[in-house]
Amino acid sequence: MSPEIIVMFILLCFAVALLYRVIVGPEDMDRIVAISTISPITAIILALWGLEMHRGIYLDIALVIALLDFIMVVAYSRYIRGEL
Amino acid sequence: MDYVAYVLYGIGIFFNFAGVVGIFRMPDPYCKLQTSTKNVTLGCISIMCGLFIREINLGLIASFGVKPLLLALFMLITNPTASHVLAQACYYAGVPMWSKSVTDHLKGKKEAGSDER
Numbered sequence: 766m767s768p769e770i771i772v773m774f775i776l777l778c779f780a781v782a783l784l785y786r787v788i789v790g791p792e793d794m795d796r797i798v799a800i801s802t803i804s805p806i807t808a809i810i811l812a813l814w815g816l817e818m819h820r821g822i823y824l825d826i827a828l829v830i831a832l833l834d835f836i837m838v839v840a841y842s843r844y845i846r847g848e849l
Numbered sequence: 850m851d852y853v854a855y856v857l858y859g860i861g862i863f864f865n866f867a868g869v870v871g872i873f874r875m876p877d878p879y880c881k882l883q884t885s886t887k888n889v890t891l892g893c894i895s896i897m898c899g900l901f902i903r904e905i906n907l908g909l910i911a912s913f914g915v916k917p918l919l920l921a922l923f924m925l926i927t928n929p930t931a932s933h934v935l936a937q938a939c940y941y942a943g944v945p946m947w948s949k950s951v952t953d954h955l956k957g958k959k960e961a962g963s964d965e966r
Binding site for chain 1: 855858861862865866868869872873878881882885889890893896897900903904907909912913914916917919920923924927928930931932934935937938939941942944
């Protein structure tokens with residue numbers, strides 16, 4: 766078992782634990798903070814999986830996920846300020 | 850050389866863990882934003898640097914290139930920016946702060962860049 770698999774498993778446990786905060790978060794802001802924390806973890810899991818599979822295409826997908834997370838957070842911020 | 854990568858993985862896991870614990874334990878969204886952004890950004894960057902070292906050792910430089918460092922740089926730029934935008938929007942949307950908060954530098958100031966409100 767390579768160390769990437771172990772790191773991936775630990776990060777997956779973190780992401781699943783954050784889903785609890787997404788589902789039962791007391792306010793909307795708690796949910797959006799938890800989602801914006803899940804996205805970099807997902808990008809890292811994809812990059813590690815690409816290293817495990819010896820394929821470089823997963824890094825592009827990780828980059829796209831990080832970009833979509835940024836756009837999502839900025840769009841939500843503008844939405845709750847009433848500017849969208 | 851692989852041990853450097855393993856140490857970087859360990860640092861990244863520690864900081865990711867600290868960010869997750871902060872999201873679970875902090876009382877209001879501002880504190881959650883602070884802890885999650887700092888810790889998860891540092892954790893992601895160190896894991897990406899470790900992945901770059903591992904990639905060189907495994908001989909995958911042809912297919913991976915400098916994309917891990919590019920991803921780390923991208924996260925270093927966008928993650929604090931998104932957090933700052935979200936905290937500012939959160940403040941002006943009227944999300945209450947924690948009852949034991951000590952200081953509030955934005956109290957009484959008008960919102961920058963907007964006419965009404």
